[in-house]
Structure formats: C-alpha cells, structure tokens
Amino acid sequence: MKTFIFTALFFMFMSGVSFALDDTVDGLFQIGIVQKTTIDQYGSLYVFVRPAFHNLDFDQKHQIARIFTTWGKQQHPGKVTDYLYFRDSRNNKTVGTYYIDRNRLSLSRGYR
Numbered sequence: 001m002k003t004f005i006f007t008a009l010f011f012m013f014m015s016g017v018s019f020a021l022d023d024t025v026d027g028l029f030q031i032g033i034v035q036k037t038t039i040d041q042y043g044s045l046y047v048f049v050r051p052a053f054h055n056l057d058f059d060q061k062h063q064i065a066r067i068f069t070t071w072g073k074q075q076h077p078g079k080v081t082d083y084l085y086f087r088d089s090r091n092n093k094t095v096g097t098y099y100i101d102r103n104r105l106s107l108s109r110g111y112r
Contacts, residue, residue, distance in 0.1 A: 021067070021070060021071055021074065022071070024067055024071075025067065025068070025071050028064065028067070031052070032050050032052045033049060033050060033052050033053050033056070033064070034047055034048065034049055034050065034053070034064075034068075035048045035049065035050050035089040036048045036089075037068065037072070039072065039076055039079060039080065042081065043076075043079045043080050043081035043082075044080075044081065044082075044083045044084070044085060045068060045069070045072040045080050045083070045084045045085070046084075046085050046087055047064075047065075047068050047084060047085070047086050047087070048087045048088075048089040048092075049086050049087065049088060049089060049095065050089050051090070053086070053095075054095075058105070058107070061086070061096065061105060061107065062098075062105045065084055065086070065096075065098035065105050066098075066103075068084060069084055069098065069100050072084070080100070081100070082099065082100050082101055083097060083098065083099065083100065084097070084098040084100060085097055085098075086098070086107075093108075094108065095107065095108050096108060
C-alpha cells in the first residue's frame with residue numbers, strides 16, 4: 001500500500017501540478033518515510049528517514065532525493081547547495097548522500 005501511495009505522490013510531482021510538490025512532501029511525512037528535515041548554515045539539506053525508507057528500492061530513494069532537493073530549493077531559495085544527506089531517525093547516522101549537481105545518489109553499505 002505504501003508503494004502505491006508513494007508512486008501516486010511521485011506521479012503528481014512529476015506531472016507538474018503546481019500544488020503537488022508540497023503535497024508530495026507532506027505525503028512522505030504522513031506515510032512514515034520521512035520524520036523531519038533540516039538545513040545547515042552551509043546549505044546542506046538533511047532528511048531524517050524512518051525505517052520504512054529502508055524498504056524502498058534504489059530508484060524510489062533517488063526520487064525522494066530529487067523531490068526534497070526541489071522542495072528545499074523552493075523553501076530556501078539560494079541556500080541549498082551541493083548535498084542532501086539521508087540520516088536514520090533512530091541513530092542519526094548518515095545512510096545516504098545525494099550529490100545535487102551530479103544527480104547522483106550514494107547509499108551507505110547495508111542501506112542499499
């Protein structure tokens with residue numbers, strides 16, 4: 001069921017519906033994939049993920065990185081720079097890094 005909801009949210013985002021970005025981000029919070037987000041003074045975006053995130057496949061995690069990068073740039077114009085970090089909400093460990101300028105996602109071993 002979560003995969004269906006995620007797919008629907010991502011389709012809305014990609015379809016260009018103007019309100020879809022905020023709705024997509026809200027949906028990722030509501031279905032328990034993301035707990036919170038923060039941005040540091042250097043513009044790096046941190047997305048704290050819940051255990052459900054680890055059950056997603058690589059492509060879905062990459063899509064989430066793209067969604068939050070777009071959302072972060074919209075929420076903090078000129079502040080989001082080169083990196084988005086996925087952090088595990090249970091232990092605060094970095095489980096993935098998204099290199100924004102290269103559109104490349106790297107996941108820590110054991111979280112792929």
